[in-house]
Amino acid sequence: MEAEIIPAILVKRREDLLERINRVKGKVTSVHIDVMDNEFVPNKTVGPDDFAGLPGGVEYEFHWMVKNPEKWIEKVKGRHLHVVHIEAVENWQAIKEACKKAGGKLGIAISPATPIDRLEPVIKDVSRILVMSVVPGFDGQKYIIQVEGRIRELRRKYPKLEIEVDGGIGPATAARAHSAGADKLAAASAIFAQPDAGKAIEDIKNSAKKK
Numbered sequence: 082m083e084a085e086i087i088p089a090i091l092v093k094r095r096e097d098l099l100e101r102i103n104r105v106k107g108k109v110t111s112v113h114i115d116v117m118d119n120e121f122v123p124n125k126t127v128g129p130d131d132f133a134g135l136p137g138g139v140e141y142e143f144h145w146m147v148k149n150p151e152k153w154i155e156k157v158k159g160r161h162l163h164v165v166h167i168e169a170v171e172n173w174q175a176i177k178e179a180c181k182k183a184g185g186k187l188g189i190a191i192s193p194a195t196p197i198d199r200l201e202p203v204i205k206d207v208s209r210i211l212v213m214s215v216v217p218g219f220d221g222q223k224y225i226i227q228v229e230g231r232i233r234e235l236r237r238k239y240p241k242l243e244i245e246v247d248g249g250i251g252p253a254t255a256a257r258a259h260s261a262g263a264d265k266l267a268a269a270s271a272i273f274a275q276p277d278a279g280k281a282i283e284d285i286k287n288s289a290k291k292k
Contacts (some may be wrong), residue, residue: 084259084289086282087142089113089247089269091220095131101138104278111140111162113247115220115268121169122218131158144190144247145169146217151179164188164211167199170234177206188245192217193225197235206241209265210235214258215248220269224249229261236262256291 088105090112092098105160119125133284135141142162147153150165151172163185165176180187189200189207193216214231216224235244246263251271258266268285275281
């Protein structure tokens, strides 16, 4: 199966969000938007007030690195993927209800240090697992090779679920993550730090094929 490359956007201003979406629109199917509240992680980014009227022609997945994600999800209406961190889950039922009310679907994210057994109580309710290959909070971090064992185990346990890897993904790491079992690869600086985002996406995709 060919890996899908998903541009990941971590910015503090709506203007920068729109600029990055427009740089990759037409070149990808989905865009990954990082949302941070300066509580769950020590960084703050764009939030629900910035998401009105986002460009069409691309699907959006929101990576909620926030406390009480249900309060954030309910503010973003539409058929989006809402990925919440298992470490932030206090009331799973409230999160499910917020997502249903917003008209979206759920994914679950897990940080590098969290045992994957934590996912078992919620896995039946999600369509995607997002495996963090860096510590959540900032882009430009180095890919943690050890997460590949986790990806393999998750792929073995949940063969039908989508598995996305986020953090340190680029031409040098895409094949490793894809070979371990990930079918979605979120890349931030490897795309947006390059002068030609389209070429950067193709370079990552081609690298992933070399698994």
